[in-house]
Amino acid sequence: MGQLRRRNIQRVVDMGIKNKTAVVTGGSRGIGKATCKALLEQDYKVIFCGKEKANVKRAEKELKKYGEVEGHIADLSKVSETKKFAEAIPNLDVLVNNAGVAYYKNFQDSSEEEINQTIDVNIRALILLTKYLLPKINKNGLIINISSGAGKHGFGGLAVYCASKFAVLGFTESLAQELKGIKVISICPGGVDTDMYMSMSSKHPSLKPEHIASKVTDICLNTEKYKPGSSLDVYKVSDALNYLRFKYFRK
Numbered sequence: 001m002g003q004l005r006r007r008n009i010q011r012v013v014d015m016g017i018k019n020k021t022a023v024v025t026g027g028s029r030g031i032g033k034a035t036c037k038a039l040l041e042q043d044y045k046v047i048f049c050g051k052e053k054a055n056v057k058r059a060e061k062e063l064k065k066y067g068e069v070e071g072h073i074a075d076l077s078k079v080s081e082t083k084k085f086a087e088a089i090p091n092l093d094v095l096v097n098n099a100g101v102a103y104y105k106n107f108q109d110s111s112e113e114e115i116n117q118t119i120d121v122n123i124r125a126l127i128l129l130t131k132y133l134l135p136k137i138n139k140n141g142l143i144i145n146i147s148s149g150a151g152k153h154g155f156g157g158l159a160v161y162c163a164s165k166f167a168v169l170g171f172t173e174s175l176a177q178e179l180k181g182i183k184v185i186s187i188c189p190g191g192v193d194t195d196m197y198m199s200m201s202s203k204h205p206s207l208k209p210e211h212i213a214s215k216v217t218d219i220c221l222n223t224e225k226y227k228p229g230s231s232l233d234v235y236k237v238s239d240a241l242n243y244l245r246f247k248y249f250r251k
Helices: 002-018 030-040 053-066 079-087 112-136 159-178 209-221 237-249
Strands: 021-025 045-050 069-073 092-097 137-146 182-189 231-234
Touching: 021 030, 021 112, 030 045, 030 053, 030 092, 030 209, 045 053, 053 069, 079 112, 092 112, 112 137, 112 159, 137 159, 137 209, 159 182, 159 231, 182 209, 209 231
Parallel strands: 021 045, 021 092, 045 069, 092 137, 137 182, 182 231
Antiparallel strands: none
């Protein structure tokens, strides 16, 4: 009798997950793509966006083997495309604000275009997409904002990026206090082995996109463990030297 009850409970849980939809920004590569795969493997339907058409189509084709997935082309540095992407989503249970931009250079050498793009994608698009989608998030929904270790500590050469990621944490904490029935959490990874990171460094960090995707999945499956508004660090001990190099030596 106990086994039958457990099977029935598991069946209900499985049905609930299979009916859930997750939206992931920047889902055509890196952390976003790994997150899409991880959620698909947990029977979520996944809707993602990416800026480059070729990357979106390639990722969509690869991810379809894991479940129901839908890719959209959207340049989130443009308000009109952010809004258009939001309008294409009927309803959702999980929003993963992952899309990000970074330029590694002295602030004085940063162009206005680079500054605007970093702010527009990393924080403005995150805020606006959340605003557009909030009325569509189902009860007991979840918003996960991907910030960074650079959202807690300043790094020379990443002034604008750090400013945007610090802002993500402030937004997360504030929104978590406002919302009832929707939990808001941020994740702060250390250096992750992605194309964006490698555009700024010649050394591969040990933290992989799959590590961040695993944390996202754990939050989705065990939401009750996490405090609303919290910022969760994800680091590898072996990346301590990378942290010191970025912060103090910039080599």
